[in-house]
Amino acid sequence: MIGKLTGKVDSTGDDWVMLDVGGVGYIAFCSSRTLSALPEEGEVTSLLIETHVREDHIHLFGFATQAEKEWYLILGTVQGVGAKVGLAILSAISPDELSVAIAAQDKTTLTRASGVGPKLAVRIVNELKDKIAKLSLGVSGQVVNTSSENKGNATPALAVSEDAVSALVNLGYRRSEAYSAVAKVSSEQGLDAPLEKLIKGGLSELMR
Numbered sequence: 001m002i003g004k005l006t007g008k009v010d011s012t013g014d015d016w017v018m019l020d021v022g023g024v025g026y027i028a029f030c031s032s033r034t035l036s037a038l039p040e041e042g043e044v045t046s047l048l049i050e051t052h053v054r055e056d057h058i059h060l061f062g063f064a065t066q067a068e069k070e071w072y073l074i075l076g077t078v079q080g081v082g083a084k085v086g087l088a089i090l091s092a093i094s095p096d097e098l099s100v101a102i103a104a105q106d107k108t109t110l111t112r113a114s115g116v117g118p119k120l121a122v123r124i125v126n127e128l129k130d131k132i133a134k135l136s137l138g139v140s141g142q143v144v145n146t147s148s149e150n151k152g153n154a155t156p157a158l159a160v161s162e163d164a165v166s167a168l169v170n171l172g173y174r175r176s177e178a179y180s181a182v183a184k185v186s187s188e189q190g191l192d193a194p195l196e197k198l199i200k201g202g203l204s205e206l207m208r
Contacts, residue, residue, distance in 0.1 A: 028062030104179035164198035181205035
């Protein structure tokens with residue numbers, strides 16, 4: 001099992017790179033994000049590797065960061081998200097954006113990836129939301145979960161945060177954008193900040 005490769009960049013294609021490791025060329029399939037982070041041909045680089053072994057082939061998938069590799073593995077647990085779609089998602093959406101999009105149940109952001117339609121976006125959110133539904137707001141011991149199904153059981157502070165997110169969404173902002181903006185304002189002003197401040201602060205963040 002190959003976990004990491006370090007070698008010279010020999011050549012690249014639309015979705016792959018060949019690394020020359022001691023005279024042996026290894027082809028690894030990568031997201032466009034990882035490919036864009038590679039150095040020039042002939043220069044040395046390292047990639048984290050996920051090895052797929054099948055009856056008819058052995059494929060290597062390369063990642064520039066641990067976060068990208070972990071997300072690739074997580075996405076692969078969703079029915080309908082194969083290797084190609086997983087890389088397409090990571091090409092279109094960064095790991096940080098992906099975390100926020102799923103926590104905020106922002107299906108529109110997921111459909112930015114090639115091969116991800118509305119139905120698959122819904123499935124990804126539904127199957128993964130429990131794993132990353134809670135995001136730190138930067139306040140020790142406090143987390144937020146803005147899923148609508150949990151709103152009825154939320155504390156007053158978290159319910160206010162969800163109301164602020166909903167208000168910003170109604171103004172035309174994407175849910176993931178609104179979620180991030182409210183999270184930042186909450187971390188700065190405290191989870192007991194009133195709704196009006198969260199909305200105004202969130203707007204200020206979004207308009208920067």
